[in-house]
Amino acid sequence: MTPRRTLADREDVLGGVMLTPALAYVILLVGVPFVLAIVLSFSDATAGSLRFGWAGVRNYAAILADPIFLRALRNTAVVTIGSQLLVVVLATAAAQVFRATFRGKRFARFVLLLPWAVPVSLAAIAWTWIFDSTFSVINWTLKAAGLLHGWLYWLGEPALALLAIIIVQAWRIFPFATVIVLAGLSSIPQEIVEAAIVDGAGFWRRLFQVELPLLLPVVTVAVLFGVVYTATDLGVVYILTGGGPANTTHVLPTLAFQRGILGADLGQGAAIAVFLLPFLIVVAFAMLRLARRAEVGA
Amino acid sequence: MKRVALYAAALGFVVFAGFPFYWMLVTTFKQNRDLYVGASDLSHIPWIFNDPPTLEHVKLLFGQTDFPRWVLNTLLVVAAVVVITVAVAVPAGYSLARLAGRWGERMGMGIFFTYLIPPTLLFVPFSRLVSLLGLQNSLASLILIYPTMTIPFCTWLVMGFLRSVPWEIEEQAMIDGYSRLAVILKVAPRLIVPGILTVVVFTFTLVMQEFVYALTFISSVEKMTVSLGVPIALVRGDVYHWGALMAAALFTSIPLAVVYNLFIDRFIQGFTMGAVKG
Numbered sequence: 001m002t003p004r005r006t007l008a009d010r011e012d013v014l015g016g017v018m019l020t021p022a023l024a025y026v027i028l029l030v031g032v033p034f035v036l037a038i039v040l041s042f043s044d045a046t047a048g049s050l051r052f053g054w055a056g057v058r059n060y061a062a063i064l065a066d067p068i069f070l071r072a073l074r075n076t077a078v079v080t081i082g083s084q085l086l087v088v089v090l091a092t093a094a095a096q097v098f099r100a101t102f103r104g105k106r107f108a109r110f111v112l113l114l115p116w117a118v119p120v121s122l123a124a125i126a127w128t129w130i131f132d133s134t135f136s137v138i139n140w141t142l143k144a145a146g147l148l149h150g151w152l153y154w155l156g157e158p159a160l161a162l163l164a165i166i167i168v169q170a171w172r173i174f175p176f177a178t179v180i181v182l183a184g185l186s187s188i189p190q191e192i193v194e195a196a197i198v199d200g201a202g203f204w205r206r207l208f209q210v211e212l213p214l215l216l217p218v219v220t221v222a223v224l225f226g227v228v229y230t231a232t233d234l235g236v237v238y239i240l241t242g243g244g245p246a247n248t249t250h251v252l253p254t255l256a257f258q259r260g261i262l263g264a265d266l267g268q269g270a271a272i273a274v275f276l277l278p279f280l281i282v283v284a285f286a287m288l289r290l291a292r293r294a295e296v297g298a
Numbered sequence: 299m300k301r302v303a304l305y306a307a308a309l310g311f312v313v314f315a316g317f318p319f320y321w322m323l324v325t326t327f328k329q330n331r332d333l334y335v336g337a338s339d340l341s342h343i344p345w346i347f348n349d350p351p352t353l354e355h356v357k358l359l360f361g362q363t364d365f366p367r368w369v370l371n372t373l374l375v376v377a378a379v380v381v382i383t384v385a386v387a388v389p390a391g392y393s394l395a396r397l398a399g400r401w402g403e404r405m406g407m408g409i410f411f412t413y414l415i416p417p418t419l420l421f422v423p424f425s426r427l428v429s430l431l432g433l434q435n436s437l438a439s440l441i442l443i444y445p446t447m448t449i450p451f452c453t454w455l456v457m458g459f460l461r462s463v464p465w466e467i468e469e470q471a472m473i474d475g476y477s478r479l480a481v482i483l484k485v486a487p488r489l490i491v492p493g494i495l496t497v498v499v500f501t502f503t504l505v506m507q508e509f510v511y512a513l514t515f516i517s518s519v520e521k522m523t524v525s526l527g528v529p530i531a532l533v534r535g536d537v538y539h540w541g542a543l544m545a546a547a548l549f550t551s552i553p554l555a556v557v558y559n560l561f562i563d564r565f566i567q568g569f570t571m572g573a574v575k576g
Contacts, residue, residue: 006477007479008477008478008479008480009477009478009479010478011397011399011478012397014393014397014478014479014482015393015396015397015398016393018389018390018392018393018397018482019389019390019393019394019398019405021385021386021389021390022386022387022389022390022409022449022453023390023409025386025445025446025449026409026412026446026449026450029442029443029445029446030412030415030420030446030450031412033420033423033424033427034415034419034420034423036423036426036427037419037420037422037423040422040423040426045426047425047426047429090311093307093311094311096307097304097307097308097311098308098311100304102301102304102305102308104308105308108308108311108312109559110555110559111312111315111316111319112311112312112315112316113315113555113558113559113562114315114316114319114551114555115315115318116558117503117551117554117555117557117558117559118319118507118547118550118551118554118555119506119507119508119509119524119525119550119551119554120507120509120525121509121525121526121528121529122524122525122528122529122546122547122550122551123318123547124529125528125529125543125547126318126319126321126322126544126547127318129321129325129538129540129543129544130318130321134336134337135333135334135335135336135337135344136337137321137337137344137345139337139338140337140338140340140344141345143337143338143340144340144343151338171314171315171318174315175315179562179566180566180569183563183566183567221569225569228414228416232416232417232418232419233418234417234418234509234510234513235509235510238513239529252418253416253418253510256418256421256422257418257421257513257514260421260422260425261421261422261425261514266422266425266426269422270422270423273418273419273421273422274419276416276418276419277419280414280415280416280419283414284411284414287411291407
């Protein structure tokens with residue numbers, strides 16, 4: 001029997017037709033804007049007019065000489081690293097708890113996932129209320145417990161505001177990381193854990209010498225997504241502090257928004273956003289390495 | 299003893315994760331005179347209802363603000379983006395899993411990586427693109443741009459989903475005389491339904507959560523979505539209507555969380571593909 005080679009049987013043609021819309025979308029509306037983001041950073045484009053002039057490295061020179069930008073760059077690194085350290089600790093601990101069976105686990109899991117499901121902007125507005133300078137329930141509780149004698153202006157002092165931002169970012173991302181680590185835990189071969197128990201390894205020994213090393217790839221995935229979500233997040237800082245007080249808590253996305261959209265200086269906004277790229281490139285490389293290792297291991 | 303530690307730890311995580319939602323709940327139903335008592339007054343316990351609960355803030359939210367309008371806008375955008383995403387990502391995922399041969403995996407990875415390019419890197423060029431197209435301050439701008447976030451992830455989800463669906467059913471249909479195209483049109487859709495459902499839910503949650511593009515493109519209050527309008531436009535002047543604000547946050551979060559809970563495992567499979575085998 002000779003195979004029919006009509007168009008309806010050509011896998012390459014069908015595959016191409018079915019893939020084209022997705023490729024077109026990704027190339028036209030992600031690829032092109034991505035290139036445009038970099039081109040714009042070398043231009044003097046403004047939001048008001050469609051004029052487009054070459055500005056060389058002037059935007060970069062301007063922001064690199066700007067203490068507000070340097071502070072935003074530092075804040076982005078501090079918030080990302082600080083919150084992700086918290087996330088790793090919280091998520092590995094929470095995963096140890098949630099792998100066990102206990103009463104009310106379904107409800108506990110539901111609550112645990114709330115921070116990840118809620119829209120960032122709505123979570124941020126709730127935290128703004130929690131950190132309110134007059135009505136902060138945190139201050140009340142600390143005072144009632146006798147731990148606080150003065151007053152904490154959470155969003156009014158740069159260091160405290162940064163701490164508040166780190167707490168909110170960690171709160172928002174650790175549930176997601178927990179679920180990823182749980183998925184990793186369930187894929188650890190039970191024989192390995194049992195062998196460790198037979199060999200007399202206690203809980204901590206098992207955790208640090210058997211499970212955590214095996215979990216490393218999964219924890220890395222969680223952290224990588226966490227880095228992307230935190231470093232590139234606009235909503236939390238925009239709503240919580242708006243970059244204030246006195247531009248001390250800006251991160252790259254909020255500063256890019258302030259200069260590029262509110263200030264209509266597209267060129268400078270784009271140049272500021274471009275500084276997110278190092279974060280993303282590190283993440284992309286790490287993920288590729290992980291994926292390759294998984295392929296080799298499979 | 300070990301059980302006690304376990305319950306204590308579980309309680310700790312529940313309190314940390316859930317406390318802002320408890321705070322939303324309490325704020326939503328508190329009377330103003332119970333709500334606005336300075337935190338330095340230690341005799342007034344803010345954690346409980348000191349006065350009877352009230353529906354005042356909820357009535358304000360639904361009767362005198364644009365919140366119902368924002369809900370409608372959001373649902374409209376959700377519906378349009380779901381249609382676009384399913385129409386584009388499902389065939390693409392199928393193509394990569396079943397038709398593209400050994401290049402499928404690589405290409406899928408490439409498409410997935412574009413999901414990592416964040417809105418905060420693209421909003422500057424998009425603001426120009428959107429005004430060039432004359433779409434500024436319209437829901438159409440969101441409908442056009444949101445699929446840039448949903449298509450990469452959903453293509454990847456569908457591809458991963460199909461790898462877990464045995465090939466034999468489609469193979470058998472071809473042996474029975476179906477053309478390759480007929481298999482795709484008549485047999486495959488039934489197999490992909492659970493995958494499509496995941497795509498729909500993911501798109502729904504992402505559109506509900508998105509803030510950056512909405513903030514960039516939309517300026518008038520009556521065009522806003524929930525996640526933009528509530529934090530930006532519900533606060534008028536200097537007066538924060540915290541009761542109504544928290545009511546809006548609460549009523550939006552809870553349904554979203556319920557849906558999320560049902561599908562979280564599928565999403566996580568999408569994120570960990572490669573790092574977790576199984």
